[in-house]
Amino acid sequence: xxxxxxxxxxxxxxxxxxxxxxxxxxxxxxxxxxxxxxxxxxxxxxxxxxxxxxxxxxxxxxxxxxxxxxxxxxxxxxxxxxxxxxxxxxxxxxxxxxxxxxxxxxxxxxxxxxxxxxxxxxxxxxxxxxxxxxxxxxxxxxxxxxxxxxxxxxxxxxxxxxxxxxxxxxxxxxxxxxxxxxxxxxxxxxxxxxxxxxxxxxxxxxxxxxxxxxxxxxxxxxxxxxxxxxxxxxxxxxxxxxxxxxxxxxxxxxxxxxxxxxxxxxxxxxxxxxxxxxxxxxxxxxxxxxxxxxxxxxxxxxxxxxxxxxxxxxxxxxxxxxxxxxxxxxxxxxxxxxxxxxxxxxxxxxxxxxxxxxxxxxxxxxxxxxxxxxxxxxxxxxxxxxxxxxxxxxxxxxxxxxxxxxxxxxxxxxxxxxxxxxxxxxxxxxxxxxxxxxxxxxxxxxxxxxxxxxxxxxxxxxxxxxxxxxxxxxxxxxxxxxxxxxxxxxxxxxxxxxxxxxxxxxxxxxxxxxxxxxxxxxxxxxxxxxxxxxxxxxxxxxxxxxxxxxxxxxxxxxxxxxxxxxxxxxxxxxxxxxxxxxxxxxxxxxxxxxxxxxxx
Amino acid sequence: xxxxxxxxxxxxxxxxxxxxxxxxxxxxxxxxxxxxxxxxxxxxxxxxxxxxxxxxxxxxxxxxxxxxxxxxxxxxxxxxxxxxxxxxxxxxxxxxxxxxxxxxxxxxxxxxxxxxxxxxxxxxxxxxxxxxxxxxxxxxxxxxxxxxxxxxxxxxxxxxxxxxxxxxxxxxxxxxxxxxxxxxxxxxxxxxxxxxxxxxxxxxxxxxxxxxxxxxxxxxxxxxxxx
Numbered sequence: 029x030x031x032x033x034x035x036x037x038x039x040x041x042x043x044x045x046x047x048x049x050x051x052x053x054x055x056x057x058x059x060x061x062x063x064x065x066x067x068x069x070x071x072x073x074x075x076x077x078x079x080x081x082x083x084x085x086x087x088x089x090x091x092x093x094x095x096x097x098x099x100x101x102x103x104x105x106x107x108x109x110x111x112x113x114x115x116x117x118x119x120x121x122x123x124x125x126x127x128x129x130x131x132x133x134x135x136x137x138x139x140x141x142x143x144x145x146x147x148x149x150x151x152x153x154x155x156x157x158x159x160x161x162x163x164x165x166x167x168x169x170x171x172x173x174x175x176x177x178x179x180x181x182x183x184x185x186x187x188x189x190x191x192x193x194x195x196x197x198x199x200x201x202x203x204x205x206x207x208x209x210x211x212x213x214x215x216x217x218x219x220x221x222x223x224x225x226x227x228x229x230x231x232x233x234x235x236x237x238x239x240x241x242x243x244x245x246x247x248x249x250x251x252x253x254x255x256x257x258x259x260x261x262x263x264x265x266x267x268x269x270x271x272x273x274x275x276x277x278x279x280x281x282x283x284x285x286x287x288x289x290x291x292x293x294x295x296x297x298x299x300x301x302x303x304x305x306x307x308x309x310x311x312x313x314x315x316x317x318x319x320x321x322x323x324x325x326x327x328x329x330x331x332x333x334x335x336x337x338x339x340x341x342x343x344x345x346x347x348x349x350x351x352x353x354x355x356x357x358x359x360x361x362x363x364x365x366x367x368x369x370x371x372x373x374x375x376x377x378x379x380x381x382x383x384x385x386x387x388x389x390x391x392x393x394x395x396x397x398x399x400x401x402x403x404x405x406x407x408x409x410x411x412x413x414x415x416x417x418x419x420x421x422x423x424x425x426x427x428x429x430x431x432x433x434x435x436x437x438x439x440x441x442x443x444x445x446x447x448x449x450x451x452x453x454x455x456x457x458x459x460x461x462x463x464x465x466x467x468x469x470x471x472x473x474x475x476x477x478x479x480x481x482x483x484x485x486x487x488x489x490x491x492x493x494x495x496x497x498x499x500x501x502x503x504x505x506x507x508x509x510x511x512x513x514x515x516x517x518x519x520x521x522x523x524x525x526x527x528x529x530x531x532x533x534x535x536x537x538x539x540x541x542x543x544x545x546x547x548x549x550x551x552x553x554x555x556x557x558x559x560x561x562x563x564x565x566x567x568x569x570x571x572x573x574x575x576x577x578x579x580x581x582x583x584x585x586x587x588x589x590x591x592x593x594x595x596x597x598x599x600x601x602x603x604x605x606x607x608x609x610x611x612x613x614x615x616x617x618x619x620x621x622x623x624x625x626x627x628x
Numbered sequence: 629x630x631x632x633x634x635x636x637x638x639x640x641x642x643x644x645x646x647x648x649x650x651x652x653x654x655x656x657x658x659x660x661x662x663x664x665x666x667x668x669x670x671x672x673x674x675x676x677x678x679x680x681x682x683x684x685x686x687x688x689x690x691x692x693x694x695x696x697x698x699x700x701x702x703x704x705x706x707x708x709x710x711x712x713x714x715x716x717x718x719x720x721x722x723x724x725x726x727x728x729x730x731x732x733x734x735x736x737x738x739x740x741x742x743x744x745x746x747x748x749x750x751x752x753x754x755x756x757x758x759x760x761x762x763x764x765x766x767x768x769x770x771x772x773x774x775x776x777x778x779x780x781x782x783x784x785x786x787x788x789x790x791x792x793x794x795x796x797x798x799x800x801x802x803x804x805x806x807x808x809x810x811x812x813x814x815x816x817x818x819x820x821x822x823x824x825x826x827x828x829x830x831x832x833x834x835x836x837x838x839x840x841x842x843x844x845x846x847x848x849x850x851x852x853x854x855x
Contacts, residue, residue, distance in 0.1 A: 180679040248690055256682045260675065286686055287693045294697030298797065307786050307793035309701065315714070315790040320704050324697055 052182035053596060057189050058168030059489060062482075064189075065160035066563060068196065072151035075144050077556050082136045084549035086531040094134020109134070126204065138530045139228065142211035145528060147203075149214035150236065153336065154243055155196055157474045161339040162247075162285070163192065165481055166254055166278045168489060172587035172594060173272050175263025175603040180256040188249040195243035202235040210236035213528060215325060218310035218318045222302040234303055237296045244289045254282035263586070265605035269363070270624070272585045272609040273356065276363050277342025280370045281335050288331035295324035322384055326377035334373040336470055337437070338366060340477025341408060344430040347484050348412055350583045351427035352419025353620055355610040358411045365404035365411075372401050382450055383457045391450050398448035405441050409434065420613070424581075425499040429480035432507050436472025440465055443518065458528075461521025467514045479506070482566065487576030491593040494573060498565040505558035512551035516544050584623050585609045677830055684834050688841050691805070695845060698801060702794045702852060717791045718782040720854050721775050728771045729850050735764030736843030743836045746829050751822050758817040758832070761839065765810045772803060795853065802842070802849055809839045
């Protein structure tokens with residue numbers, strides 16, 4: 029019998045392509061999404077550093093690739109780059125290469141600057157945080173943590189990844205079309221975005237729209253898969269209220285994605301038609317309404333914010349109890365808080381539009397509904413603190429990053445309350461205060477959540493531990509440089525520093541911020557290069573790290589009961605769940621943890 | 629010992645050598661469970677059938693949100709405008725579209741009848757209901773297409789301001805869904821016969837759900853756009 033089964037299963041042997049490229053295995057698809065996100069993170073980070081360079085040293089050549097001072101002043105070729113620039117710029121303007129059109133002698137042109145900050149935000153939101161948090165960890169964790177073999181629709185899962193790759197390729201193509209990439213900010217407000225005459229961007233903006241529509245299809249497939257899997261494929265005994273909080277967060281995020289992205293798709297379709305087919309949805313002359321775009325975009329955009337932060341909240345809720353060796357404080361409150369955050373996310377979109385000329389009475393309604401968000405957010409924060417309180421805390425690397433997540437999220441959340449106030453928003457709207465807020469929530473929140481998750485689940489993903497020394501260096505560089513970069517932006521914002529301006533030195537009242545801008549830029553470079561340590565650590569450890577045990581953190585959830593790394597099919601025996609996921613320091617037990625598959 | 633025949637060899641090896649010391653025996657196998665079915669995909673037909681139905685419902689939810697965005701835009705224009713339709717634009721054909729609405733609703737009625745009969749294995753009755761559904765759907769599409777041609781000749785185009793733009797976007801989006809649903813349902817009906825009734829009934833249910841979405845969206849669009 030065993031020989032027969034052996035021959036049957038040789039047909040299952042996987043080739044390189046079926047194992048690593050067209051894989052149907054949720055774990056491999058998760059890793060693919062992780063790789064995809066990390067590559068895009070490098071690109072998005074590089075764009076951010078170029079933006080920062082321009083703000084601190086306006087209209088000075090970029091370091092390394094720019095020409096030297098001597099060349100700019102006397103046209104004398106002294107360095108290697110001087111020679112290259114001299115050669116490139118001496119050609120006819122038609123023949124000049126990609127770099128010379130966008131940054132002659134290394135100085136970023138205003139048009140390219142607009143494309144830089146637009147693409148930085150677009151890439152970070154749609155191609156880094158969403159693929160890593162939702163794509164990578166959603167795929168990797170959901171089947172393992174609810175105790176099933178794979179997703180409900182493995183083929184749909186594979187398609188979802190490859191459609192996302194196509195979307196990324198379309199987005200990248202925008203950098204190389206004539207007229208440059210989209211340059212209207214990631215929000216793409218018309219009429220700037222609906223008519224090529226304003227920005228001079230032609231196909232860049234079209235490709236931006238098309239890429240996001242394609243990405244919407246990918247997310248739709250992913251979210252249908254997640255919800256179906258969680259609803260219908262749970263192991264025996266895994267009731268909804270026994271699910272780990274990270275699965276709850278991914279479940280809620282999948283619902284948000286499912287219902288929010290089609291609205292963006294409808295708006296993008298209208299924008300593309302305006303640009304290509306001559307409709308006038310957002311053009312006043314043809315009877316259209318530019319505000320309509322803002323309503324539709326933010327109706328999607330605010331749930332999108334929760335799509336970015338909720339999985340990180342779930343990750344922190346997962347890691348903090350493990351390293352505090354305590355049950356999570358208020359499991360049900362955590363679930364209901366996440367659900368109410370998701371619900372409130374639908375009725376607050378107008379707070380992005382206080383200054384748009386919207387009806388002020390409507391503004392007051394949106395102000396109140398936005399302030400209400402503070403309640404579930406505070407419930408979550410205090411529950412994390414309650415979990416830490418009196419715990420036997422181990423400051424391991426995932427724990428440090430989770431605590432950083434909680435702290436940075438609190439700062440970002442509090443600055444959010446300022447902006448929610450209609451009156452205060454008149455003053456700080458479209459200033460660096462907003463930039464500081466979004467980065468505290470998305471970098472301080474989501475990206476630290478990603479770090480925590482990668483450090484925590486790396487042993488299960490790759491079967492090896494990450495290097496602890498590098499991880500500590502990376503963490504301390506990140507947390508210090510992050511705060512040095514983004515905290516001063518609050519001060520810039522209150523000082524009236526507008527976001528998205530090309531050269532702050534053109535404004536007299538911003539000239540005394542030059543020092544602060546330089547400080548922010550230097551911190552940003554430290555922060556950016558600090559991430560290389562993380563990438564090096566991840567790639568090095570995936571091949572050469574210390575072999576991991578099955579349950580290195582002594583955690584309860586189901587994925588730690590599977591072998592490391594989990595085989596095809598995940599579990600050796602079908603798991604049965606006997607209790608909730610946070611049974612730590614149970615009295616009268618030898619061990620201080622009780623895996624979900626073990627009976628008390 | 630039959631129960632373990634499907635466990636792959638590498639897993640069995642691991643089980644032998646890495647049984648990490650804990651003495652929690654696997655839970656007893658249920659009747660008819662060969663130990664390889666847990667949360668299973670493919671093996672368990674009932675489960676994958678339920679998965680497909682849930683996924684279809686979710687997909688329809690996403691479709692409704694897509695139309696919600698488009699209808700929201702339409703409402704903004706219609707109720708924001710002083711005169712609607714704009715004075716230089718022709719009226720939409722109300723009479724024939726009302727008849728057409730009834731045709732589509734009737735088609736939805738036959739679809740419901742087919743879905744109700746689906747479990748009874750009365751193959752001929754089901755097939756008849758499905759064919760009537762399809763024919764009525766195609767009649768609806770043809771009348772719509774004919775009316776479109778007339779409207780275009782009267783000067784309602786994508787470029788003739790938001791009136792034409794929203795009309796073609798909203799009604800066009802519905803028409804594309806309608807064409808897709810007719811094709812899917814047509815292929816499913818064509819494949820559906822006595823020998824394939826069991827395997828094809830899921831396909832019919834899914835296509836039927838999709839068709840019902842198309843049918844039920846139409847009265848909403850009709851009320852907003854035509855009345």
